[in-house]
Amino acid sequence: MARMHTRRRGSSSSDKPVADEPPEWSDVDEDAIEQRVVELAEDGHSPSQIGLKLRDEGVQGTPIPDVKLATGKKVTEILEENDAEGDLPEDLYNLFERAVRLREHMNENPGDHQNKRALQNTQSKIRRLVDYYRGDELDEDFKYTYDVAKEYLE
Incomplete structure (x- = not known):
């Protein structure tokens, strides 16, 4: 599959071995x-x-x-x-962490254009994921902003 924000192709990797049952040495209840x-x-x-x-x-x-x-x-x-899941899906949470980190870096280094682009790409991915999760795991009126992301991380 191709990359989202570059013109390169994706890299292939190995697959997990096909197994139908757990190994016999791992017999935990x-x-x-x-x-x-x-x-x-x-x-x-x-x-x-x-x-x-x-x-x-x-x-x-x-x-x-x-x-x-x-x-x-x-x-x-x-x-x-067991009602032990988090507030956000894990992939969205990780993108929130990255966006907040990049935004703080941009506040300290306003001339860093490469990271400005990385922040734009990350926010684009976040908006796309929010659209995917809206209604099921997020509220219908959920909107992504920097303040919302920072609030979820605290």
């Missing part, structure tokens, strides 16, 4: 995995960080290579069931 996912979410970790922590640290000392194979549900589905 589904309820224990779900409890650990909720605990990590309450500690303030995002779904991707939760997946990395389960892969590296595991549950009760046993690593969990793939939560979906072990439980039959994605991390975000587990969080939705």
Whole structure:
């Protein structure tokens, strides 16, 4: 797939191996995995960080290579069931962080035209994602501004 804001093509990468069931060495109970996912979410970790922590640290000392194979549900589905999800989708939250960081940089360095363009591109992505999420995960009258982004990050 082509890049959004440049003329270059995207780079190809490897795919995850196809697996139908979790490995036999990872035999942790589904309820224990779900409890650990909720605990990590309450500690303030995002779904991707939760997946990395389960892969590296595991549950009760046993690593969990793939939560979906072990439980039959994605991390975000587990969080939705237990009402432990965040206010914003993770991708939108990350773009908010980037936009605020770029805006603060632009206030200190007004002549930095390259980062001015990066801020414009990031805000464009944010507006596109807000349109996608509006109604489902965001309010119907949600509008992106710098102040709104800063408020969500605090």
